[in-house]
Amino acid sequence: MDHRLSEEYESLRATVEEFAHDVVAPKIGAFYEREEFPYEIVAQMGRMGLFGLPFPEEYGGMGGDYFALCLALEELARVDSSVAITLEAGVSLGAMPVYRFGTEEQKREWLPKLCSGEMLGAFGLTEPGGGSDAGATRTTAVLDGEEWVINGSKAFITNSGTDITGLITVTAVTGLKPDGRKEISTVMIPAGTPGLTVAPKYSKVGWNASDTRELSFADVRVPAANLLGERGRGYANFLRTLDEGRIAIAALSTGLAQGCVDESVKYAHERTAFGHPIGTNQAIQFKLADMRLRAHTSRLAYYDAASRMLLGEPFKAEAAMAKLYSSESAVTNAREATQIHGGYGFMNEFPVARMWRDSKILEIGEGTSEVQRMLIARDMGLPA
Numbered sequence: 001m002d003h004r005l006s007e008e009y010e011s012l013r014a015t016v017e018e019f020a021h022d023v024v025a026p027k028i029g030a031f032y033e034r035e036e037f038p039y040e041i042v043a044q045m046g047r048m049g050l051f052g053l054p055f056p057e058e059y060g061g062m063g064g065d066y067f068a069l070c071l072a073l074e075e076l077a078r079v080d081s082s083v084a085i086t087l088e089a090g091v092s093l094g095a096m097p098v099y100r101f102g103t104e105e106q107k108r109e110w111l112p113k114l115c116s117g118e119m120l121g122a123f124g125l126t127e128p129g130g131g132s133d134a135g136a137t138r139t140t141a142v143l144d145g146e147e148w149v150i151n152g153s154k155a156f157i158t159n160s161g162t163d164i165t166g167l168i169t170v171t172a173v174t175g176l177k178p179d180g181r182k183e184i185s186t187v188m189i190p191a192g193t194p195g196l197t198v199a200p201k202y203s204k205v206g207w208n209a210s211d212t213r214e215l216s217f218a219d220v221r222v223p224a225a226n227l228l229g230e231r232g233r234g235y236a237n238f239l240r241t242l243d244e245g246r247i248a249i250a251a252l253s254t255g256l257a258q259g260c261v262d263e264s265v266k267y268a269h270e271r272t273a274f275g276h277p278i279g280t281n282q283a284i285q286f287k288l289a290d291m292r293l294r295a296h297t298s299r300l301a302y303y304d305a306a307s308r309m310l311l312g313e314p315f316k317a318e319a320a321m322a323k324l325y326s327s328e329s330a331v332t333n334a335r336e337a338t339q340i341h342g343g344y345g346f347m348n349e350f351p352v353a354r355m356w357r358d359s360k361i362l363e364i365g366e367g368t369s370e371v372q373r374m375l376i377a378r379d380m381g382l383p384a
């Protein structure tokens with residue numbers, strides 16, 4: 001039982017930490033304020049191999065694993081969550097379903113471009129009518145000869161409208177099962193397909209340098225071969241995708257929680273009040289101790305969920321607990337960090353203000369806190 005990082009993992013962590021500190025930190029605030037997607041930073045992340053971290057080299061990946069991705073996400077989110085969510089969604093929602101459920105041909109066609117970061121993938125599950133109840137999907141895909149014809153819409157889809165978005169995978173109803181329930185499948189739509197409308201980007205509270213759009217489909221036609229995974233397995237496949245994605249969001253949340261500690265400890269040394277650094281006050285020290293405790297416990301929770309996943313053991317409840325705990329910790333740490341910074345914590349030029357704005361979505365995206373509690377309760381045998 002050892003939670004210390006191996007040499008390879010530590011080397012990756014340190015490389016991403018340096019990149020986040022030297023490249024992302026000085027530039028990202030301006031992109032955030034302009035609500036602009038940081039293409040050059042994302043391109044650099046691509047050249048570093050971050051988008052290919054958990055994929056085999058034969059598909060253009062780095063030959064690492066999902067935990068390596070999580071370590072990179074934690075280090076990025078210590079500094080900025082917009083770039084971290086761009087990587088998270090690009091890998092875990094965009095490319096991973098192709099790797100897990102795609103045919104050999106689909107993997108060879110899409111993964112090298114997605115792994116290089118030259119192209120971004122998106123995954124559209126949520127619809128304007130609801131996200132938590134994913135089985136209530138209304139978007140349809142009807143087979144017409146050798147083509148799927150897709151109609152409907154998706155809401156809040158990350159990475160779906162950038163200049164480098166190449167692939168949008170969506171869940172759609174492809175028929176009814178013998179028991180009368182919806183048959184849900186997953187279909188790949190290349191960006192630019194006629195009938196696909198990408199709305200202007202949302203005005204958001206946070207993640208302002210990341211891309212989030214509403215999509216609509218009006219008789220969008222793609223080849224029958226664009227079905228991803230077995231017909232009717234779309235629901236099961238995206239549940240697997242989300243289980244893994246929750247570990248990644250837990251890593252991202254841990255990074256934000258830790259970033260709040262880093263910034264607040266620095267500020268507690270620098271800022272003086274009543275003739276002393278504010279960090280000499282026990283009230284501030286106790287806040288910082290509790291913040292570090294939350295970041296540390298969040299990290300252990302996602303390490304545990306990731307190691308179970310990599311060992312091929314059940315990890316659904318552990319992923320839900322890691323996501324729930326770390327996202328709520330991120331929100332609490334962001335609130336406390338802002339408090340420690342006083343009025344400056346409310347000024348956008350201070351990283352903790354960005355962290356505060358970026359933290360709330362962590363309790364919502366890839367399954368709300370209520371959904372995580374439902375999953376944990378079900379794992380204890382309580383009825384659905």
Ligand SMILES: Cc1cc2nc3c(=O)[nH]c(=O)nc-3n(C[C@H](O)[C@H](O)[C@H](O)COP(=O)(O)OP(=O)(O)OC[C@H]3O[C@@H](n4cnc5c(N)ncnc54)[C@H](O)[C@@H]3O)c2cc1C
Pocket residue numbers: 089093122123124125126129130131132133155156157158159204207212361364365366367368369370371
């Ligand atoms: C910035 C951003 C990026 C996103 N990126 C993506 C993406 O890339 N792809 C994608 O598919 N989606 C994405 N989402 C959507 C996100 O996953 C959903 O917003 C989330 O799953 C919640 O769905 P909803 O917004 O429809 O809320 P709803 O499902 O309408 O829920 C509303 C409230 O009711 C609660 N609730 C619902 N059912 C129950 C219940 N049975 N018991 C108790 N409480 C319940 C919820 O917890 C929540 O508090 C993104 C969202 C945002 C804001």
